[in-house]
Every structure is written in C-alpha cells, then in structure tokens.
Amino acid sequence: EIVMAESPATLSVSPGESATLSCRASQSVSSNLAWYQQKPGQAPRLLIYGASTRATGIPARFSGSGSGTEFTLTISSLQSEDFAVYYCHQYNDWPLTFGGGSRVEIK
Amino acid sequence: QVQLQESGPGLVKPSETLSLTCTVSGGSISRYYWSWIRQPPGKGLEWIGYIFYSGSTNYNPSLKSRVTISVDTSNNQFSLNLGSVTAADTAVYYCARHVSAMSSFNLWGRGTLVTVSS
Numbered sequence: 365e366i367v368m369a370e371s372p373a374t375l376s377v378s379p380g381e382s383a384t385l386s387c388r389a390s391q392s393v394s395s396n397l398a399w400y401q402q403k404p405g406q407a408p409r410l411l412i413y414g415a416s417t418r419a420t421g422i423p424a425r426f427s428g429s430g431s432g433t434e435f436t437l438t439i440s441s442l443q444s445e446d447f448a449v450y451y452c453h454q455y456n457d458w459p460l461t462f463g464g465g466s467r468v469e470i471k
Numbered sequence: 472q473v474q475l476q477e478s479g480p481g482l483v484k485p486s487e488t489l490s491l492t493c494t495v496s497g498g499s500i501s502r503y504y505w506s507w508i509r510q511p512p513g514k515g516l517e518w519i520g521y522i523f524y525s526g527s528t529n530y531n532p533s534l535k536s537r538v539t540i541s542v543d544t545s546n547n548q549f550s551l552n553l554g555s556v557t558a559a560d561t562a563v564y565y566c567a568r569h570v571s572a573m574s575s576f577n578l579w580g581r582g583t584l585v586t587v588s589s
Contacts, residue, residue, distance in 0.1 A: 460518040461518065
C-alpha cells in the first residue's frame with residue numbers, strides 16, 4: 365500500500381502568519397491527492413482535491429501544490445478557526461490511504 | 472442539503488460483530504460511492520471500504536476478511552458489518568461520500584464512537 369507521511373507533526377504558528385505543511389507519498393500518486401482539516405470532536409472536512417483545487421466554500425487562503433510524491437498545503441494569514449489537524453489522502457491506488465496528520469497550533 | 476448520519480451500538484463485546492448504518496438524507500444514495508472510514512482515539516484515519524449504489528464493493532485488504540458493506544437504496548442507507556472485533560477496533564466510525572471509486576471524500580457524517588469491551 366502507498367504510505368503517506370506528513371511533516372511536521374506539529375507546527376506552532378502565530379495568527380496572521382502563514383503555515384506550510386508537507387506530504388510525501390511512498391510512490392507516485394500523480395495528482396490524486398486531497399487535504400482535509402479536522403477540528404476536535406468533528407469529522408474531517410475536504411479542503412483540497414486534485415492536489416490543488418479548492419473544494420466548494422473553502423477560502424482562498426488555503427492552497428495546494430505538488431504532484432507525484434511531494435505535496436504542499438499552504439495556509440496564508442492563519443485565522444483562529446484554522447488551528448486544527450490536517451491530513452493528506454491519496455486516491456491513486458488501493459487501498460486508499462491517509463497521512464498521520466499535521467497539527468497546526470497557536471504559538 | 473445532503474447529510475449523513477451514522478447509527479448503531481456504541482459498545483460491542485470482543486469477538487462479536489460491529490454493525491453500523493449510515494442514513495443519507497436530503498438527497499439520493501444513487502450514482503455515488505459510499506465509504507466507511509475509522510479513526511481510533513487520538514490516531515489517524517483508516518479507509519475500511521466502499522459500496523456503489525448498485526451494490527459493487529471494494530474493501531481494505533487489512534480488514535477484508537472481516538468486513539461486509541451493504542446498501543439499501545429503498546431506505547437511502549448503507550451499512551457496515553465488522554466481525555470478530557477486538558479492542559483494536561475501538562474507533563470513531565465515519566461514513567462518507569465520494570463521486571467516483573477513486574476520488575476524495577466530499578461529504579462526511581459526524582461519526583460515531585464504537586468501543587469494544589466486555
């Protein structure tokens with residue numbers, strides 16, 4: 365199976381600053397990569413699919429890039445509601461797999 | 472708008488079968504793919520398997536021997552059965568929708584915690 369690894373495990377950021385999260389796949393997933401945001405006690409919410417396309421209703425401060433095995437999620441000008449755990453997810457091969465998550469916390 | 476709601480027992484005994492149902496409201500179950508995903512407390516996400524409204528399925532090989540997913544289109548529901556459970560199956564179980572077999576999950580239920588304990 366394709367192993368997804370996110371880094372860093374935890375990122376401490378001040379409100380208003382930007383955050384960059386990385387996701388690496390153990391083999392190429394082309395652009396079949398999604399990012400989700402999860403807050404405590406809530407279900408994950410789709411942010412990005414196709415590596416770089418924002419899902420419906422997602423603010424423009426969220427952006428995704430990359431292809432193959434290296435991907436990035438950038439959150440510009442972090443708002444209070446952006447502090448959460450972020451997961452990458454590959455849907456290029458079976459079984460579908462997720463990264464272990466990156467936590468963005470308030471500095 | 473379309474909503475998903477998981478339901479089922481919150482406590483299951485070891486060696487028994489975990490059974491959950493996801494009800495789709497505000498829209499039809501047809502023409503979409505429907506997955507079960509779980510998250511052990513404090514851990515990451517694991518895809519369990521999916522069913523298409525027509526009944527075709529695909530399961531995670533790590534769970535395939537214990538998993539059955541079925542669909543009831545007349546009631547707009549799909550269900551998960553996971554047999555021979557152990558404490559390692561304790562998790563929040565989510566149902567989710569995707570538009571094709573291999574695509575992102577664009578709609579999630581709120582999740583339900585299932586604890587395996589005697």
